[in-house]
Amino acid sequence: MGNRCAALVMATVTVLALAACGNDDGTVDPDPKKASNALAAGLDAQAKGDLDEAVRQYNEVLKYDKKNKYALYDLALIDAARSNYGEAENKYRVVLAIDPAYEPALFNLAILVKAKGNNAEAISLYQRAIKAAPKDAAAHLNLGLLLRATGKVKEGDAAVKKAIALNPKLKDPAASASTAPKSPAASDSASPDASDSASPDASPTPS
Incomplete structure (x- = not known):
């Protein structure tokens, strides 16, 4: 009887241990x-x-x-x-x-789609990035340069002017513009709860 009880306890512990590892469908x-x-x-x-x-x-x-x-x-x-x-x-x-308003992803995706020649989507993404972060000088600058390149010179000039007003270190024309992706989110500081913790974020260069 004692052996049976011991075996039952061991079996129960094993089941509990397996349950802690994951669900039947392989998820946790x-x-x-x-x-x-x-x-x-x-x-x-x-x-x-x-x-x-x-x-x-x-x-x-x-x-x-x-x-x-x-x-x-x-x-x-x-x-x-x-x-x-x-x-x-x-x-x-x-x-x-x-x-949909996560600005670092909008900015970096704009760079990737522009590199593929999808200027219309890149412009839309930069505009969304600016809406999410109105003071992002790099987004204004890249948008302005892209608008110029697609023939929308007046709008492009305005965007470049706004970029330089936000960050006087930025230069016009396009040769001085940085289109390097941002890096892990610093502007979003990591919070204790991972569901809302920050990944590093920076400005025009990978942070």
């Missing part, structure tokens, strides 16, 4: 704390240049928080840094499906 339950910890670890690894570890940690975030825009955004940054532009574009679009 949302866990904001684990997602937040993984996001912080990913940002730290990315800052140190360990992109493989950063990717691992960001994917860990998504395991516990599928719609974490910061993890997706930083994975897109890493894809772009590795010249995986198609993957980067896809992830930026997922980020914007989650948060």
